[in-house]
Amino acid sequence: MTKFTRRSFLKISLAAGASWAAIPGFAAQDSSTRSRIPGANSDLRYAVVGFGGRGKDHLEEMREQKGTRLVALCDVDRDTLSYQVKRAEELGEQVKGYTDVRALLEDKDIDVVTFATPNHWHSLGSIWAIQAGKDVYVEKPVSHEVWEGRQLVNAARKYNRIVQAGTQCRSSQGIAEAIDWLRQGHMGKIVRARGLCYKRRPSIGQVSASQPPPATVDYNLWCGPAPLDPLTRTRLHYDWHWVWPTGNGDLGNQGIHQMDLARWILGEKELSPRVLSVGGRVGYVDDGTTPNTLIVFHDYKAAPLIFEVRGLPSEEGSKKMDRYHGAEIGVVTDCEGGSMVISSYSGAVFFDKNDKELKRFEGSSSHFANFLASVRSRKSGDLKADVLEGHLSSALCHTGNISYRLGTQHSPEELREAVKATPDLAEALGRMEQHLTANHVDLHATPVLLGAVLKMDSASERFIGNHRANQMLTREYRKPFVVPKHV
Secondary structure (H helix, E strand, C coil): CCCHHHHHHHHHHHHHHHHHHCCCCCCCCHHHHHHHCCCCCCCEEEEEEEECCCHHHHHHHHHCCCCCEEEEEEEEEEEHHHHHHHHHCCCCCCCEEEECHHHCCCCCCEEEECCCHHHHHHHHHHHHHHCCCCCCECCCCCCCCHHHHHHHHHHHCCCCCCECCCCCCCCCCCHHHHHHHHHHHCCCCEEEEEEEECCCCCCCCCCCCECEEEEEECCCHHHCCCCCCECCCCCCCHHHHCCCCCCCCCCCHHHHHHHHHHHHCCCCCCCEEEEEEEEECCCCCCCCCCCEEEEEEECCCCCEEEEEEEECCCCCCCCCCCCCECCCCEEEEEEEEEEEEEECCEEEEEECCCCEEEEEECCCHHHHHHHHHHHCCCCCHHCEEEEEHHHHHHHHHHHHHHHHCCCEEHHHHHHHHCCCCHHHHHHHHHHHHHHHHHCCCCCCCCCCCCCCCCCEEEECCCCCHHHHHHCEEECCCCCCCCCCCCC
């Protein structure tokens, strides 16, 4: 293969900048490119975009799938890209290296693209790939805002592309069988589904001035549709999760998996008609802006979906996390006859009202294998996590965050008074207060936010009577990295 050198990198970067003056050219591509269907016996040629973190798993798991061939890699970090290109060469793979995803998507010899970029690139990169005739596996959350997620669904449908969301719990036979068993009525009526993300998130530190981005990173491409703002934290990579322009907090990072499970359990196919959040970033002062402690209450008519985020330990100085019904990260579904607890990616356990184990389901399979089988069948219905499912669950995270961001500080007494008419929310708030007290957080000195109560027209995915909240369903995209209004 062609050696990937600094000279070739500069050549690729310059070529990409010159050839991408007009992005709408995607939609005008030759229809034969978009409609080409890989044969059942031919290799699916794939590219991976972004592999500083989860993307490394994409590479390894895709390599394990029969009938696939890695042909391209893309990352805005030259060192990261160079390392993976070299490793691919050592494995006997002939790959092209790109720093700009737009240049990669011009390659007609790519069938499938997987995205493991930061959240703010998920929808735009996937839409561009769809318009370029590719099938897509996109990491969770599939969007950074609600509107762009719906645009991604619209693009997948318009161009008849196979788009899998990276919510891999959907490929767990154990979980699927458990949910089916629950819906058969064995545990009685579902009372509530509670998602849990009790995951330690220490301070990311504070800087007194803007920091230089890593010299190996094309910062303009890294920011993409987000504002090209100075870097105001110590670390560019990963800590983007904890600032709003690029991340969605742990609700949209780890929590999206459990949000998706909870919605699946409830069988809800639309956004909730009402949402309210309570929380804050407490226990330390740093450059992060997303909450490390949060309760989200999605007021579905049949049964509420409650979500809890805790980034602090069980108590100050501890390395342990709180547990709820034995789970740190998972979903606890309360029913008339007991509860179902999902605390892994591959199964569920049922308990009676006395916490005696009743039944256990286990087993999981490859989410990537399901995606590739669906690419070959050309049936989006074969997907375990079709993009529509990914959009709805991602959007529940976003609407919860919007409620929080529109909130105002209140004393503990005011918070209790505000939620006392909703017993499930009041109970969650009481446990949250105990948790923060154990971490020496004084809610009088550092009050948390009581989010805005937001009502939604679930059909249109627009809030009712709140202009500011509706503005936050999307963002002002930075040209030329703009999610198209007409996909």
